[in-house]
Amino acid sequence: MSSHYATVAKVLRHIADHYTAQPKLAELATVAGLSERQLHAIFLQWAGVTPKQFLASITKNHAKALLHRQSIEHTSIDLGLSSPSRLHDLFVKHEAMTPAEFKSGGAGLLIDYGFYDSPFGEMLVMGCDRGLTGLAFCDDHTDRQTLIHQYQARLPNARIQQNESPHAWVNEWLWQAPLTPSQPISVLLAGTPFQLKVWEALLAIAPNERSSYSHLAEAVGSPNAARAVGSAVGRNSISILIPCHRVIQQSGMLGGYAWGLERKLAIQGWELNAPNQNT
Numbered sequence: 679m680s681s682h683y684a685t686v687a688k689v690l691r692h693i694a695d696h697y698t699a700q701p702k703l704a705e706l707a708t709v710a711g712l713s714e715r716q717l718h719a720i721f722l723q724w725a726g727v728t729p730k731q732f733l734a735s736i737t738k739n740h741a742k743a744l745l746h747r748q749s750i751e752h753t754s755i756d757l758g759l760s761s762p763s764r765l766h767d768l769f770v771k772h773e774a775m776t777p778a779e780f781k782s783g784g785a786g787l788l789i790d791y792g793f794y795d796s797p798f799g800e801m802l803v804m805g806c807d808r809g810l811t812g813l814a815f816c817d818d819h820t821d822r823q824t825l826i827h828q829y830q831a832r833l834p835n836a837r838i839q840q841n842e843s844p845h846a847w848v849n850e851w852l853w854q855a856p857l858t859p860s861q862p863i864s865v866l867l868a869g870t871p872f873q874l875k876v877w878e879a880l881l882a883i884a885p886n887e888r889s890s891y892s893h894l895a896e897a898v899g900s901p902n903a904a905r906a907v908g909s910a911v912g913r914n915s916i917s918i919l920i921p922c923h924r925v926i927q928q929s930g931m932l933g934g935y936a937w938g939l940e941r942k943l944a945i946q947g948w949e950l951n952a953p954n955q956n957t
Contacts, residue, residue: 682724683798683944685710689717690940693733694932700737703729724797725948735950736943770881770919771862773808774874784833784868787811791829792842793822794849797948798941804829804838805845809864813848813917815937832915833868852918865916872898876910883924885949890928912936918945 692709693701706729707714721729775784789811791804796815802825804812812829816822830838851863867874879897883889889897891904891911898907914922917937923945927933935942 682720685712685717685720686724686944687799687938687940689729690943691938693736694939694943700733732947736947771809771864772878772881773864773866775866775868780868780870782835784836787833787836789829789833789836789838790841790844791826791838792840792845794842794846796849797853798944801849802826803845803848805848806836806866809866810845810848810916810919811866811868812915813919814915815917815941829915863919865919867916869910869913872900872906873910873913875899876907877914877916877920880911880914880920880922880925883921885921885924888924888926890926891933892928894925908934 688710689706692706703714703717707717710717712720718728721727721732725732727735779785779787787806789804789806791802791812793816794801794803798815800816800822802812802814802816802822804810811833814825814829816825826838830836848863867877869877875898876894879889879894882897891908892901894911895901895904895907900906911922911925912934914920914936917923923935923942925933932939932942
């Protein structure tokens with residue numbers, strides 16, 4: 679599956695650069711260096727749908743429809759939950775570092791990390807005995823080193839070591855095992871109070887919905903802070919589980935993504951077209 683993503687990413691990179699159009703299969707096949715039949719087959723194997731179906735799910739108009747279908751607050755009410763932040767309990771159990779721990783830069787924490795194949799390329803998994811502390815994507819050895827340095831900068835006083843055993847199960851759990859409320863996954867979040875509020879709001883966005891930065895700002899009680907919300911979204915260190923890929927611009931355009939716009943498109947299309955996936 680991960681080998682297919684490398685091919686699909688070439689196509690999605692082209693789509694990200696021409697997001698307001700809907701390229702034909704022949705054009706996408708040329709970009710991929712494949713025949714139309716080959717590209718068609720790879721998409722079916724990777725996403726379970728044809729390129730045409732995949733593209734339809736990530737077009738601007740469809741994104742806008744998802745964006746305006748209902749608000750985060752309405753989704754919470756429909757599910758009988760007391761607030762948007764309660765939605766995450768169905769999927770993720772999270773704990774915030776104490777102010778003292780955060781201020782100390784993670785002093786006293788031992789964080790293990792490893793790199794694993796995923797449907798969207800290589801994934802960095804980091805965690806300690808209290809839960810996951812990082813999930814990110816990388817494309818080569820240079821990216822590996824950059825990611826490690828970035829995470830060390832966030833928690834400069836934590837001990838970080840490469841040790842794949844403690845968290846090797848996460849990769850299988852994310853992409854293969856069925857996700858149920860009886861199988862929550864724990865994460866340990868390191869951020870400011872405002873960032874934590876934004877990340878909780880992200881957890882309330884369902885896989886078949888989208889949110890804009892302004893919607894998120896309203897959800898956290900700061901309707902005039904869309905730019906600050908965007909910065910907090912960009913600081914999310916737990917990709918996939920805290921779904922920053924579901925945030926788009928009010929216009930329906932993609933917006934940014936720390937791990938590349940083609941990967942953002944890939945994840946969006948994957949979860950919309952494969953509803954049985956964990957994400």
